[in-house]
Amino acid sequence: MTQTRIMLADDHAVVRRGLRLVLEGEPDLRVVAEVGDGAEAVERGLRDDVDLAVLDISMPRMTGLQAARELTSRREGLRVLILSMHDNEQYLFEALRSGASGYVLKSVADRDLVEACRATMRGEPFLYPGAVRALMRDFVERARRGDTPPDDPLTPREVEIVKLIAEARTTREIAGELVLSEKTVERHRTNILAKLGMRDRVELVRYAIRRGLVEP
Template identity: 45%
Template sequence: MKKIRILLADDHTILRNGIRALLEDEPDLEVVAEAEDGRAAVNLACQLEPDVAVIDIAMPLLNGLEATRQIKRQCPRVRVLILSMHDNEEYIRQVLEAGAMGYILKDAAAKELINAIRSVHQGEAVLSPAITRLVIEDYLRWGGIRPADKDGILSAREREVLQLIAEGYTNKQIAGILTISVKTVQAHRLNLMQKLDLHDRGELIKYAIQKKIIEI
């Protein structure tokens, strides 16, 4: 029997180890790699091309939403299942739009996660029951048409820079992480402030927290 190859991405080692042990008790599941941040998750997903990438939404360096966007753009055959403690409507909408095939809450029963991985592998969309209710309520509230969000005017690189700024990295450190020049980082920072009508680092950090780009 061919096993379902899984990439597990979560920045909490104890939780990651527990999920790995749970999954590897199943004869048809195999964890082929682990990542503790979003950038590593993208690199491993495209390098190994697992069948399913199980990704935490809140990770350092690159959050689960941006990691999903990059995985679906760079290695679209990899199917993404989001594992999160948040039942936030905005989170859910954005990750589904980014290409994730499922969204499961971390307090779900073990069997729910295992079945979700199998379903996503088969090409089926999967949501925790509580998430399904929120998605329906969100659709009924907006009728499928939502007000414009400033997030939509940011480029992928600007969103990456915003997260790293909010996580406390200096311009030089951000340049090293993204392999770009310090001047380019400064240009992205200026563009962020202009597009979002923000005026200093503190306001950028506050915006990132409000939009759940980072957690505190």
């Protein structure tokens, strides 16, 4: 019988221990690796003894979302499941765009996690019920006022900031151009990075270019 070989990525050892306990209880699931940050996850996940990567979103060195992008783009066939803290639905859309096949909350029942792993391995997407509702709400919302861009959790002000950051302006310059305090610009930048699950300005630039907000 073929087992699904799983890599767990979370910066809290306790969480990894808990997840491992849940998964090892199932005969068809086996945890073959544990890592504590996103960079390690990419490194380890590229080796072909891993079938499924279970990634926490917030990790040091590299977020789970970025690790997901790296892994799915660099290794065909690897499945990725994103773990989100609490019941925050914020990163759902970004996670799906990162190539994740599934998205579950840490707070879900153990049953759901196991089911998510199996669904993901069958190639089916798995979303926790709240995520499905969020997707539907988003769909309706978007259909109602049909002018909004396809996906972009950013506010108009934040988009403005992103553009300037991607044009290589420093915080001080942006504050000067928009007549704001540097603190406010920093605040916006922090919020933007959190929303998109990114680490720094460099990732933001590529995002801005992909979205056509600025020229390369």
